[in-house]
Amino acid sequence: CLIHFIKRSEMIPKDTEILVGTYEEFLLGYKIEKKLKTKDEYEFTPSFTQRAHIGPVRCLTGVNKFIVSGGSDDMCKIFDLVARVEHGQLTHHDGTVACAAGFGKSYLLTASDDNSVAVVKVGSWQVEKTLYKHTAGITALAVHPSGKLAFTAAKDKKLITWNLVKARPAFITNIKGIADILVVSPDGSRYCVGLHRRIDIYNLETAGIEYTIDLKCRPNGLVFLGGNQIVAVAGESGKVQVHSLIEKALIKDFEAHETRVRCISTLPEEDEENSSGKEDRGHILVTASSSDHMIKLWRVHTDSASEVKCIGKVDTSCRVTCLTTWDPSMKGAIKKKRKKVAGTDQQQNSTQTTPKKKIKLSEDNKESGSDSERKEEIVIEQEVNDRNSEQTSKKAKKKKKKSVESIAS
Numbered sequence: 001c002l003i004h005f006i007k008r009s010e011m012i013p014k015d016t017e018i019l020v021g022t023y024e025e026f027l028l029g030y031k032i033e034k035k036l037k038t039k040d041e042y043e044f045t046p047s048f049t050q051r052a053h054i055g056p057v058r059c060l061t062g063v064n065k066f067i068v069s070g071g072s073d074d075m076c077k078i079f080d081l082v083a084r085v086e087h088g089q090l091t092h093h094d095g096t097v098a099c100a101a102g103f104g105k106s107y108l109l110t111a112s113d114d115n116s117v118a119v120v121k122v123g124s125w126q127v128e129k130t131l132y133k134h135t136a137g138i139t140a141l142a143v144h145p146s147g148k149l150a151f152t153a154a155k156d157k158k159l160i161t162w163n164l165v166k167a168r169p170a171f172i173t174n175i176k177g178i179a180d181i182l183v184v185s186p187d188g189s190r191y192c193v194g195l196h197r198r199i200d201i202y203n204l205e206t207a208g209i210e211y212t213i214d215l216k217c218r219p220n221g222l223v224f225l226g227g228n229q230i231v232a233v234a235g236e237s238g239k240v241q242v243h244s245l246i247e248k249a250l251i252k253d254f255e256a257h258e259t260r261v262r263c264i265s266t267l268p269e270e271d272e273e274n275s276s277g278k279e280d281r282g283h284i285l286v287t288a289s290s291s292d293h294m295i296k297l298w299r300v301h302t303d304s305a306s307e308v309k310c311i312g313k314v315d316t317s318c319r320v321t322c323l324t325t326w327d328p329s330m331k332g333a334i335k336k337k338r339k340k341v342a343g344t345d346q347q348q349n350s351t352q353t354t355p356k357k358k359i360k361l362s363e364d365n366k367e368s369g370s371d372s373e374r375k376e377e378i379v380i381e382q383e384v385n386d387r388n389s390e391q392t393s394k395k396a397k398k399k400k401k402k403s404v405e406s407i408a409s
Contacts, residue, residue, distance in 0.1 A: 012267055012284065016327040017047055017081070018295060020263070020288055021057025021069055022318035026050065027079070030295070030314060032267070042297055044314035048084060052077045062326040063102030064122050068110075070097025076110060078125070081326060092118050092127050099141040101150075105332030109150060113137035117152055117162070129167045133160055142182035142191065151191055153179035159193065171207070181219055185228045190245070192231070194219040199233060201245065211248050213241070221264035225283045230302050232285060234261035240287065242300065254308040256296065257289040263323035264288075267297075282306070290319040 012032055019029045029047040053071030060069050066087060067079045076090035076097055095113030102108050107128075108120040115138065117131040136155035143150050149170070150162040155178050161171040181194025190210065193200045199213040199222060213219075217236040224231055225242070230251070233241045238260050241253040267284040282301035288294070297312035 012042070013327050013329065016267060016325065018044070018286060019060060019062070019067055019324050019326060020295065020316065020318075020320045021052070021060045021071075021322040022316070023056045023290070023321055024318050025053050025055060025057065025071075026318060027052040027057060027060070027067075027069055027077075028316055028318065029081075032297075032312070040299065040309070040311050042312035044295070044312065050079065050086065052079075057321055058096060058098055059100045060322040060324045061100045061102050061108075062324050062330055063108050064105040065331045066122065067324070067326060068100055068102070068108060070100050070110060070112075072096045074112070076100070082331065088125065090120065090125060092120075092130075095137065098138055101141050101143045103143045103147050105330070107147070109141060109143060111138035111141045111152060115154070117141070117150070119164070119167075131162060131167060133169050133172070134158065140179050140182040140194075142184045144184055145186060145188045151182050151184065153182055153193065173207075181222055183222045183224070185224055187228050189228060192222050194222065201231075211243075211245055213243055215241070220260070220262055223264055223266050223285070225266065225285075225300065225302060232264065232300065234264040234287060236260040238289075240264065240285070240298075242302065244302075251302065251304050252308070254298075256287045256298065257292055257294065259291040260289060261287050262290045262320055265323055265325055267325055268327055268329070284311070286323065286325065288316075288320040288323045290321065293317055293319065295320070295323075 016032050017029050018032065019027065021027055027050045030044040031047045032042050033045055035041045035043050052069050053073050053075065055072035057069050057071050060067065065080060065082045067081055069077045074091070074093050074095060074097065078087040078089065080087045093110065093112035093114055093116070097110055097112050100108065100110045106122050108122055109117060110120065111117045115132060115134045115136060117138065118127050119129045120126070121128050134152065134154040134156055138152050138154045140153040148165050150164055151159065152162065153159050157175055157178060159173040159175050159179065160169050163170040175193065175195065177195040179193050179195055181192065181199065183192045185191065189204055191202050191204060193202065197215055197217060199215065199219050200209050201211045202208065203210050213233055215233065215235045219233060219235045221234045222231055229245050231243050231245065233243065234256065238255060238257050239253050240256045240261060242251045243249070244251050265286045267286060282299050285298040285300050287296050287298065293316050295314050295316060296310055299309045299311050
């Protein structure tokens with residue numbers, strides 16, 4: 001019974017990590033572990049510290065077993081979280097890498113101030129496609145859960161919906177402002193655009209605005225809580241607001257940091273048999289601030305009566321610019337090219353190489369009476385290719401005979 005109780009109390013999967021980028025050019029990682037003899041408290045254990053860029057870290061995302069960071073030095077750094085080493089770097093952009101997003105376990109999308117969006121294959125790290133349409137630097141990027149659409153916003157005050165199947169723009173929308181946030185709902189039916197002092201939530205089917213959240217400050221982040229109907233919004237005011245998209249109203253708000261909330265995210269939860277118990281426990285939010293250098297965990301319920309509780313925090317001693325989470329379930333096998341069978345290689349080589357012709361000449365002279373009869377026999381041996389491996393070693397012989405009669409003078 002005691003073992004069952006401990007198993008139910010652990011909501012965060014094992015080896016879950018929180019990774020942050022900082023103004024001080026560093027990339028920090030923390031593992032989350034449950035405190036012993038506590039009901040609902042967690043502690044942060046530093047997992048690694050790496051100087052990633054020559055300048056502030058602008059974006060951070062996790063794809064497969066890798067963490068990819070983009071900085072103001074026009075580079076993307078790749079870190080392997082399984083081997084705990086720096087895997088490499090990408091230099092396909094000519095401007096500050098402003099945002100990055102991963103799709104599944106095979107693709108990475110990066111956007112930069114050079115007005116381009118790059119689609120990179122994970123594993124080979126080759127740029128599959130580069131998309132150009134914006135006339136100014138890109139500020140926000142989001143990928144649809146289906147992988148067929150992507151959304152980008154730039155300083156040219158345009159929102160472009162990309163058709164990733166055909167690698168071309170599907171829709172271009174003029175928005176009144178520069179968007180800093182683009183978030184797509186888990187089911188793909190909504191997407192959120194964060195502008196100056198407000199967040200507009202669009203319906204993908206009607207392409208119209210369903211709900212507008214007035215923050216009275218610059219928005220810095222938005223996440224969906226446990227589905228597609230409830231969102232948590234953070235901004236420069238230091239408070240986190242929880243809104244319902246069904247009721248289209250504010251459910252609750254709470255003071256997360258002293259000055260402002262720079263980043264906000266959610267932690268994955270373990271699936272359990274009793275879904276009602278899962279709803280009662282609420283959701284876990286992660287917030288970070290560049291002013292007080294803190295990363296905090298919050299237990300948030302979606303009703304208006306319950307209180308929000310801080311269940312863990314750590315001081316990074318750095319100004320946080322971006323945040324992401326990673327857990328071992330994101331790992332996946334990278335497909336490699338299959339090795340060709342030796343027999344098929346021999347067949348292909350035999351069909352590709354052209355054989356040499358061998359010509360043999362033999363002459364036989366015979367005289368009978370006054371007349372002389374000369375017979376000339378020409379034997380031509382030629383190697384002929386056949387696709388069947390059994391007949392490639394055989395030689396086909398062709399014989400031609402010519403008889404010429406002449407009267408000797």
